[in-house]
Amino acid sequence: MIKLHGVALSNYYNSVKVALLEKDIPFEEVAQFPSQEPEVLSVSPMGKVPWIEMDGKCLSETNVIFDFLEEIHPEPSLYPADVFERAKAKEIARIVENYVDLPARRHIGTVYFGGPVDDVAFKEARPALEQGLKALSGVAKFAPYIAGDTFTYADIDAYFQIGFANLHSTKIYDWDITESIPGLGDYLAMLRERPSVAAVDGVMQEALANFLPK
Ligand SMILES: N[C@@H](CCC(=O)N[C@@H](CS)C(=O)NCC(=O)O)C(=O)O
Incomplete structure (x- = not known):
């Protein structure tokens, strides 16, 4: 196993x-x-x-x-069937990881571990995140899923990595990044209804509530 x-x-x-x-x-x-x-x-x-x-x-x-x-374990597939659409789903996942999660992650020492705000990160992370979100808005379909009409790994990445980034942006900049792209908030709420996401998110929220500095 x-x-x-x-x-x-x-x-x-x-x-x-x-x-x-x-x-x-x-x-x-x-x-x-x-x-x-x-x-x-x-x-x-x-x-x-x-x-x-x-x-x-x-x-x-x-x-x-x-x-x-x-x-x-090919079935059920979590990629689009079309080979180009499959690559586009991976493109979305990379954008979310490299240009949304990573800049926000510069504040993890503050948000997760209660350290002081890093001045350099404070100046640099927000414009980097803005650029990443702009890139994401150019490729996200919300039709209804982020890469098209089927649920894919890109949705999994989007849900957890954008959620992680938002935890940081709200704490550090009082900035809800889910309002930065039209449709993003509703899309994330739709994903939260999915049984697998709801179950895992529930455990994560409880772990965060117990761990994060107050
Ligand atoms: N690129 C890695 C990122 C994983 C990652 O950043 N994990 C975090 C926890 S969410 C971690 O282990 N951080 C510790 C570190 O960066 O040393 C992946 O796709 O799995």
Whole structure:
């Protein structure tokens, strides 16, 4: 059985968990914080979570895990059937990860761990996020899903990575980024109704409520 290593506080861990639930793949959760310890680096080269373990072999990086799950368990597919549309779904996922999650993540020391606001990050992260959101608004379809008429990995990425970024933007800039793109708020609310997303999001919200500094 697949073991999913990570914690419910992690938006990427939750992304892989939703993919496993959507595909109805049995899995076991193993609680693990990110770490630079050699034994963690030997299975997750950047020390990040999540990673999956299967038959003693480990794989990290959420989108690589998505592709692997798709190969070993093709049905139900979480990519569009058309090869170009499939690549477009991946393009959306990369934009969400690299240009929405990552700039917001610069404030994780403040938002997750109660550290002081980093002045450089304060100046740089907001324009970077604005640029990422503008890029996203150019490719998001909301028809009704982000890459078209089917639920895909891009929706999983969008739900958890935009939610993570919004937690940071509201705390640091008092800025609700879900209002930055027409239709984004309603789209995220629609995803929250989906049983797999609702279940995983519920566990994440509880973990965040217990963990985040007040
Ligand atoms: N590119 C990675 C990102 C995963 C990631 O950033 N995980 C966070 C938790 S949400 C982490 O482990 N952070 C610790 C670190 O960056 O050292 C993926 O796609 O899985």
